[in-house]
Amino acid sequence: MQVLIVEDERNVSSLVRSSLEAEGFTCAIANDGEDGLRQFRELQPDVVLLDLHLPKLDGLEVCTRIRQSKLVRKDPYIIMLTAKSAEVDRIVGYSTGADDYIAKPFSPQELIVRLRAVLRRIMRHQGExxxxxxxxxxxxxxxxxxxxxxxxxxxxxxxxxxxxxxxxxxxxxxxxxxxxxxxxxxxxxxxxxxxxxxxxxxxxxxxxxxxxxxxxxxxxxxxxxxxxxxxxxxx
Missing domain, CATH: 1.10.10.10 (Winged helix-like DNA-binding domain superfamily/Winged helix DNA-binding domain)
Incomplete structure (x- = not known):
């Protein structure tokens, strides 16, 4: 499974990347919204970890553009990362097309658990x-x-x-x-x-x-x- 991490805090993106790669996931990192969109179009990842607050384009705008893109060959699973945990922020994130929501700070293990669930679902559907x-x-x-x-x-x-x-x-x-x-x-x-x-x-x-x-x-x-x-x- 390929994961695109769109996160401007380099210590966070590095920690997430090393944790996921240790579990066998393939990862790429983008540090701003524009680069995130560019890498998304090139890589067509299975999962996008998308920070809400990004330079150049914020996470909500990036999420909206991904969902509206006519160049998407497969539908990615989008997890929004944000320091805000209020219900209103969660609903705003979902309304743009986000599939999941994790409030910072979060443990890499929590993220790995969720990604494994996504992987199991993909494998399960292959036999249906x-x-x-x-x-x-x-x-x-x-x-x-x-x-x-x-x-x-x-x-x-x-x-x-x-x-x-x-x-x-x-x-x-x-x-x-x-x-x-x-x-x-x-x-x-x-x-x-x-x-x-x-x-x-x-x-x-x-x-x-x-x-x-x-x-x-x-x-x-x-x-x-x-x-x-x-x-x-x-x-």
Whole structure:
């Protein structure tokens, strides 16, 4: 797995790099936002560790440009690094397309645990069926593409999803009408050793609904089961 570390504090980036490389990960370092984007386009890494406060372009802008880029050959897993831990900052980070969030200071071991969970998920999907088809969806595991017909009388269209959004949709669509708890969803898309608040799944589901559902019927395909979790339904 290749990891791009975009961090202007050289002591932090060096520590992270040495820790990850000791565990077998391949790493590259960028010290500002512009260099981070340049290296991202050249390397197409599996994971981007992205500091929120960067020279030239801040982390939120870099994250947004990565998600909007038409040159992306594979969808990277983006982890935002920041000294701020307030919930509002976390939501802002997710709204730009970040998949995960780690507040500084953090231990390299915590980061390694999360990256191993990402690696396990990638390996798990390699052995799954290649395509799921429902009445309004075609979900392609190999290409990691989703086509959806939001309206019954409308055309089918491609939707661009982040890594976590795709994995959530594919998981729930693999067993329609099954109710998944928040902890089950987080365990499935990040690994059982995920460290964080399981309520963050609500943010991911909200973003996913906004991309796949009609504007006036956001719960058409993903239903909320209060006090339990969510299910995918496409009758």
């Amino acid at each position: 069926q290649s395509t799921i088809g429902t009445r309004h969806f075609v979900i392609d595991y190999e290409k990691r593409e989703v086509m959806v017909q939001k309206f019954d009388d409308g055309e089918i269209e491609a939707v661009v999803l982040t890594t976590v959004e795709f994995d959530l949709l594919a998981l729930m669509a693999s067993r329609p009408k099954r109710v998944w708890s928040r902890s089950e969803l987080l365990d499935a898309v990040r690994g059982a050793d995920f460290i964080g608040d399981e309520r963050s799944i609500d943010t991911y589901i909200g973003r996913l609904r906004g991309k796949i559902s009609p504007p006036d019927h956001r719960d058409r395909f993903i239903r909320t089961h209060f006090g339990i979790g969510y299910s995918f339904e496409d009758d």
